[in-house]
Amino acid sequence: xxxVLCLVTVADxxxxxxxxxxxxxxxxxxxxxxxxxxxxxxxxGAGDLGAWGATQVHVATHASLTSFAPDAWARILADxxxxxxxxxxxxxxxxxxxxxxxxxxxxxxxxxxANCTAVVPGDTVVVTxxxxxxxxxxxxxxxxxxxxxxxxxxxxxxxxxxxSAAVASYAATLDDxxxxxxxxxxxxxxxxxxxxxxxxxxxxxxRGAGSTEGFAPIEELAGLLxxxxxxxxxxxxxxxxxxxxxxxxxxxxxAPDLYIACGISGATQHMAGVKGAKTILAINKDHxxxxxxxxxxxxxxxxxxxxxxISAEIRRRRG
Amino acid sequence: xxxxxxIKRVPAVAGRITLTDGDRAIDAQYLGFAIGPHEECGVxxxxxxxxxxxxxxxxxxxxxxxxxxxxxxxxALGITRAIHLVTGGEExxxxxxxxxxxxxxxxxxxxxxxxDLILLGNESADSGGYQVPVRVGRALGRPVVxxxxxxxxxxxxxxxxxxxxxxxxxxxxxxPAVVSVLEGLNLPRYPSVPGRIRAKSKPIAPxxxxxxxxxxxxxxxxxxxxAATEATVLGHGPDAAPAVVDxxxxxxxx
Ligand SMILES: Cc1cc2nc3c(=O)[nH]c(=O)nc-3n(C[C@H](O)[C@H](O)[C@H](O)COP(=O)(O)OP(=O)(O)OC[C@H]3O[C@@H](n4cnc5c(N)ncnc54)[C@H](O)[C@@H]3O)c2cc1C
Ligand SMILES: Nc1ncnc2c1ncn2[C@@H]1O[C@H](COP(=O)(O)O)[C@@H](O)[C@H]1O
Numbered sequence: 001x002x003x004v005l006c007l008v009t010v011a012d013x014x015x016x017x018x019x020x021x022x023x024x025x026x027x028x029x030x031x032x033x034x035x036x037x038x039x040x041x042x043x044x045g046a047g048d049l050g051a052w053g054a055t056q057v058h059v060a061t062h063a064s065l066t067s068f069a070p071d072a073w074a075r076i077l078a079d080x081x082x083x084x085x086x087x088x089x090x091x092x093x094x095x096x097x098x099x100x101x102x103x104x105x106x107x108x109x110x111x112x113x114a115n116c117t118a119v120v121p122g123d124t125v126v127v128t129x130x131x132x133x134x135x136x137x138x139x140x141x142x143x144x145x146x147x148x149x150x151x152x153x154x155x156x157x158x159x160x161x162x163x164s165a166a167v168a169s170y171a172a173t174l175d176d177x178x179x180x181x182x183x184x185x186x187x188x189x190x191x192x193x194x195x196x197x198x199x200x201x202x203x204x205x206x207r208g209a210g211s212t213e214g215f216a217p218i219e220e221l222a223g224l225l226x227x228x229x230x231x232x233x234x235x236x237x238x239x240x241x242x243x244x245x246x247x248x249x250x251x252x253x254x255a256p257d258l259y260i261a262c263g264i265s266g267a268t269q270h271m272a273g274v275k276g277a278k279t280i281l282a283i284n285k286d287h288x289x290x291x292x293x294x295x296x297x298x299x300x301x302x303x304x305x306x307x308x309x310i311s312a313e314i315r316r317r318r319g
Numbered sequence: 320x321x322x323x324x325x326i327k328r329v330p331a332v333a334g335r336i337t338l339t340d341g342d343r344a345i346d347a348q349y350l351g352f353a354i355g356p357h358e359e360c361g362v363x364x365x366x367x368x369x370x371x372x373x374x375x376x377x378x379x380x381x382x383x384x385x386x387x388x389x390x391x392x393x394x395a396l397g398i399t400r401a402i403h404l405v406t407g408g409e410e411x412x413x414x415x416x417x418x419x420x421x422x423x424x425x426x427x428x429x430x431x432x433x434x435d436l437i438l439l440g441n442e443s444a445d446s447g448g449y450q451v452p453v454r455v456g457r458a459l460g461r462p463v464v465x466x467x468x469x470x471x472x473x474x475x476x477x478x479x480x481x482x483x484x485x486x487x488x489x490x491x492x493x494x495p496a497v498v499s500v501l502e503g504l505n506l507p508r509y510p511s512v513p514g515r516i517r518a519k520s521k522p523i524a525p526x527x528x529x530x531x532x533x534x535x536x537x538x539x540x541x542x543x544x545x546a547a548t549e550a551t552v553l554g555h556g557p558d559a560a561p562a563v564v565d566x567x568x569x570x571x572x573x
Contacts, residue, residue, distance in 0.1 A: 281566070314567075
């Protein structure tokens with residue numbers, strides 16, 4: 001039994017899912033000890049965290065905290081970890097969570113385990129963590145008095161405890177150095193089609209599409225299905241499509257109801273981005289392509305004729 | 320201007336991963352080696368910065384003797400010279416890798432002056448530690464901005480863009496700074512034949528740092544068990560279209 005501190009990030013007026021999952025891991029590590037949740041700046045949703053395992057909620061405030069400042073966040077976590085004398089500091093394995101928790105570990109000069117999928121409490125905390133974007137896992141011992149870790153998104157269950165937690169405000173102490181790195185502006189994205197990350201259907205092309213022009217039938221099918229267009233890395237490094245279309249370990253991770261992969265071999269780094277897809281249809285001229293074991297359905301053939309035939313059939317049925 | 324870029328040699332895994340060394344390493348016997356996509360963009364950015372501002376770009380790796388291959392690849396793209404921290408092939412945890420990199424940076428800077436920018440990948444392809452850049456910046460007392468996809472340098476400042484909330488957050492930090500980059504920052508060039516030939520005679524400075532006790536102690540690697548289901552083949556060629564559309568209809572996506 002030991003006290004644990006967990007960073008909770010807020011989106012759209014409530015704690016985000018990945019933070020609730022991190023809180024689940026924090027509860028497991030505390031094994032009955034205090035679970036402190038820290039919310040920085042935006043107190044939205046703080047009152048609800050007791051239901052997800054927090055026993056005490058801290059809302060950190062500071063006049064200079066007007067935008068995201070990762071070193072300031074790390075300073076607050078590190079200070080609070082000292083004050084509360086916690087055995088572990090946990091956070092969500094999001095971009096923000098990983099950089100902030102890494103900064104906590106750097107400040108304290110202790111190990112940092114990113115993207116854990118399982119945690120085992122003990123004098124030495126043992127974790128399982130994702131490597132290669134989740135294609136491989138590592139069991140590791142965190143050899144430190146205070147374990148610093150994040151949880152891999154959608155790998156640890158959030159724990160509905162139905163409890164409640166007191167919310168207290170925490171007046172942070174910050175120096176100029178803590179605020180040197182902070183968001184000073186925002187550039188809005190150009191408005192356009194369906195967002196890849198949120199699309200219900202994604203139609204992707206790979207090297208098999210052959211060229212920029214080879215994407216025309218893929219775009220046509222995507223248009224008919226109201227789908228987003230994606231692609232493999234072979235396509236982006238050839239300059240056929242922008243990197244914003246890339247699906248995979250170093251591209252966008254998607255979770256559509258349907259993924260149609262055309263002329264994509266199914267490399268592990270590509271498949272790391274489609275783990276959340278409910279149904280996968282592969283269109284490939286090679287019946288032995290690795291994607292044949294990852295997909296639910298397949299058509300064996302040349303995408304340049306198969307994809308237009310599917311579009312034509314959809315049009316025919318719609319009349 | 321002086322720019323340093325840090326790269327890591329990793330096995331070019333593509334299909335199912337097999338393990339060796341008591342499940343503590345990837346069996347790379349039949350694999351090639353590469354650097355991660357983020358780091359490729361870091362190399363490209365370093366080359367572009369020196370093309371635009373003159374000065375020198377340096378590539379650094381902490382890795383086995385064979386990692387000279389990745390250093391030469393980077394130099395073939397236009398990097399000026401290389402620093403090789405030679406290991407025995409064992410993995411180094413993020414803390415010890417960062418400490419060795421910091422020592423090498425300090426030594427090089429003592430002789431040649433500060434690096435205006437140190438570029439690294441946001442996360443290494445193999446271990447995905449998400450920490451070496453932050454530790455390097457902290458130890459050197461320089462600002463670190465992580466996960467960036469846009470970079471411009473002017474008047475001693477770096478303007479950095481990071482994807483956020485459907486748009487991009489902007490950071491501005493004074494140089495010298497440490498920046499970790501993501502694939503998509505730029506489109507890396509391919510090496511030219513003259514580039515490859517020039518790279519052969521560019522200098523690599525080797526040294527052999529001591530590997531300290533590992534504080535993130537790997538116990539073993541685990542390959543996830545995925546049920547190898549064979550896809551249901553709906554047909555061959557364009558004749559498969561009706562079966563595909565039947566399937567789409569049954570999913571309710573039409
Ligand atoms: C660290 C790291 C990160 C990576 N991250 C990503 C990532 O985020 N996303 C990603 O996609 N990749 C990523 N990769 C690259 C990945 O390993 C593969 O190289 C890449 O996914 C291959 O793309 P592909 O399937 O389009 O090409 P290929 O592997 O060349 O496959 C092309 C396929 O198309 C089929 N084909 C060819 N012509 C036709 C046709 N006319 N009709 C139908 N089928 C046809 C072929 O049979 C083959 O199966 C990463 C690699 C590394 C090392
Ligand atoms: N052994 C190494 N040699 C050189 N650079 C490294 C090494 N390990 C990590 N890095 C750099 O730090 C980045 C992040 O690594 P990591 O913290 O392991 O995810 C990588 O993309 C590299 O740029």
